[in-house]
Amino acid sequence: MKIKEIEAFDAFMKHGTTKAAAETLGISQSMVSRLLIGLEDELGFALFKRTRNQLFPTSEAFLYHASVLRLIASIRDTQKDADAISNNQLGSVVIAAQPIFCDTFLLDVIKRFKKKPF
DSSP states (O other), rough: OOOHHHHHHHHHEEEEEHHHHHHHTOHHHHHHHHHHHHHHHHHTSSEEEEETTTTEEEEHHHHHHHHHHHHHHHHHHHHHHHHHTTTTTTTOOOOOOOOHHTTHHHHEEEEEHSSOOO
């Protein structure tokens, strides 16, 4: 399955028509239709009932869209992580210290560090 098919499906489910989905994605209406047909072929079940140039989502489409929304959220999280890594804002720090410093000095330093904007 292709990411463009997933995007077309999500746009259709959010906007309700292939025309609105096409405008959102910046592609032609016929391309949206082809992408949706391709997705259905790959999935092996119908996502839409087709009547006189209209598409109506099936119950399977709504179930599948819930999964697509989770996928899109995961992709966004991945992009946020990549941005944070490239800006040195994600990672871990290992601190080794003698026990005497853990209850006093080190706690204050970590507290200040966490408040510091980057």
